[in-house]
Amino acid sequence: MKYLLEKNNKNLYGYPNWRYKAFFVLIFGFLSILIIGFIGLNFGTISIQPQKILSILWHYETDDSLGIIIWQLRIPRLIMAMLTGMTLAGVGGAFQGILRNPLADPYILGVSAGAALGACTGIALQYTTGLYLINLLPLFALVGAFVSISLVYLLSRKKSHFPMTDLLLAGVAVNFFFSALITLLLAISNREIHSMIFWLMGDLSNANWQKISWVFLPVFIGSLLLIFSSLELNAMALGEEEALHLGIQTEKLRLKIFLIGSIMIAIVVSFTGLIGFVGLVIPHIARLLVGPDHRVMLPVSALIGAAFLILCDTIARTIIAPTEIPIGAITAIIGAPLFIHLLKRRNDNNEY
C-alpha cells in the first residue's frame, strides 16, 4: 500500500525532491550536533582548555579528575540531553501530526503527569517510610506513565473506534487529574517538596552510561518506527477523511503513534524529569525550515531538538556555576519567546 502510494501518487503529496532534501538536511544536522556537542563539552564549572579536551577524547584518558569530568560527567550528560531532545521533539512532531493540532506536545496525552505522579509518590514514600527508594525513582515514574497511558487508551476507545477528539480530551483530562494529585502531594509534604519540584522541572545531572544504555535502544527503535510512519502522517495532514480515502486506517495509525510515542516519552521522562517546551516548539521550527513533509520534518525535528537541549543544558549548568539551574526553566525561558515569535510569523505564511 505504502509502496503504491509512493510510486504512483508521488505528486499527490507535492514533495518530489524529498530524498535530496532529507540527505543534505540530515548531514548538516549531524555535523551541527557534533559541533554544538563539542562546544557544550568546553563549558562547565571547571574550565578546561579545548586542546586538553581533544587529547582526553583522543587518548581516552579516564583516570585523573579532568578525565572523569569529561568521560563520566560531561559526555554522558551530553548524550542524555541529545537523546531526550530527539525524543521530545520527534514525538512532539508525530503527535502534532496524528492529532492535527499545532498545540499538541508529547505531554498532552497524559504521559508526563503520570510519570510525575509516580516519581513524586516515590519521593514521598522515601521520606515517610525511610526506605531507600532513590534508585528506584525511574521505575516509579515508568509505572506512573504506563498507568496514565492505559487510562487514556481505555477512556478514548469506543468499541473498536479510536476517535481523535476523544483521545485528545482523554489525554487532557488525565493530565489535569494527575496534576491535581501532584498538587495535593506537594501541599501535604514538607521536606520532600524540594526533590519533587526539582524532578518536575527536569534534571539531567544524574546521567550516566548505564542510564544511557537503558534509554538508547527504545528511543532508537521508536524513532525508526515513527519515521517509517511518515507517509501515513503526510496523508493524515490532508485531513482525516482524505486520508481514509487514500486507504490509510487513520484510527490504527493514531493508536500506533500514540503508543509508540508515549512509551518513548515514558522511558525518557523517567530518567530526566519533565523538560517542557522542546516537544512543542521544535517541530514548528523544523516545519518552517524544511516544510511539512514528515519524512524530512521528523528527523530534522529530532536533530534540532537534540541540538537545542544540548545548548539549554550547557546554559543550565554554567550560567551561575557552581550552582545549577533546572533545565526545564531554561528550555521554557528560551522556548516561550521563540514560540510566540513563530506564532506571529505563522499568520503571514498561512500554513501549520
Next chain:
Amino acid sequence: MNKIKNTSFYYGFVFTILLSFMITITGYSQNDQFPITLIDDSGFEIMIPEEPQRIISAAPSNTEIIFSLGLEDKLVGRSEFCNFPEMAKSIESIGKMSPLNLEKIVSLDPDLILSYGGFQLKDIPRLRELGFKVLVVQSETLPEMIQGIQLIANACGIQEKGNALTSLMQERIDRISTQIMASFVRQKPKVFVGSNFDTIYSPGKNTLFHELITMAGGENIVGHLQGWAKINPELVTQKEPDIIIIPSGIMNPEEISKIKQDIINHPGWSHIPAIKNNQIYAVNEDLFYRAGPRLVDGLELLYEIFTGKK
C-alpha cells in the same frame, strides 16, 4: 675504660631518645585506626582506607561539626549555605546543596565527602559510582546530632577528640535537664514558634525545634502536629501562648522590630499573654534548624528565655 663505658652509655642514651622520637613521629603520621569501616546514617557501610586529608562538607551542619572538631584545615569545599563560623566562607564553595555540582566536587579531588542525606540522597549513588567516599550524616534529633559528631570524628581518625567534645556537650545538656527536674513545680510556659508571614509554619512533632522546646522545659502549642505544619492563626488565638519565638535568618534589628510589631497588631491575638507581657523573642534560626553543635547553644538560649533570665 671507665671513660669509654661512659661515652657508649651516652651514645646509647641519645640513640634511644632519637629512636623513641622517631617512633612517636611515625606513629603520629600513620594513624593506626585506618582502614576503618563505618555505617553511616543511611545505613550504608563505608570503608575509609586512610586518614582523610581533603574533606568536602555538603551541608552547613557538617561544616560546623568539622570546625568544632578542629578539622577545618582539611576542609577543601563547602556548600553555598555554610556561613558559620565566619572562616567557613573563605573555603571554596561547591554550590547549592541539591543538586550537587558533581564537576566541582570531582575537581576538588576529595577523599571524604560529608553529605546531608535527605534531598542529597539522589546524588550519592552517582558520587560513589565515581569512586568517592561519601558519609551521610543526617541527624533528626539532638542525641543523633551528638552521634553524628562522633561519626565524623571516627571517620577522620580523631575518636578521642570527638569523645571529649560530645561529653562536654552532654554535660551542658544534662545540666539543663537537672535544673528543670529541680524546679518541676513551676508551670511549663506555652510556647509558639512562628512569625507573622502570610502563611505561618510552626514546628510540630519530630522537628529539632520541638525537641529543644520540650527539653528546655516549655510546652509547644503545636506539639500535637506532625513536622513543620501550616498553622491557622485561630489556633494561636485559642492556645494563648505565654512566649512567642520568632526564628529569623536576618538578625537585623529594624527587620525584627517590624516583625514584632506585626505580631503585636495581628488581628485576634491581642489577648494572648505573650503579647500582653511582651514575651516575644527573635532568635537566630540556625541555632535550631541545623543539626550541628550549636543546637546546644539553642537549647541554653531557650532555657534562659523560659526561665526569664533573658
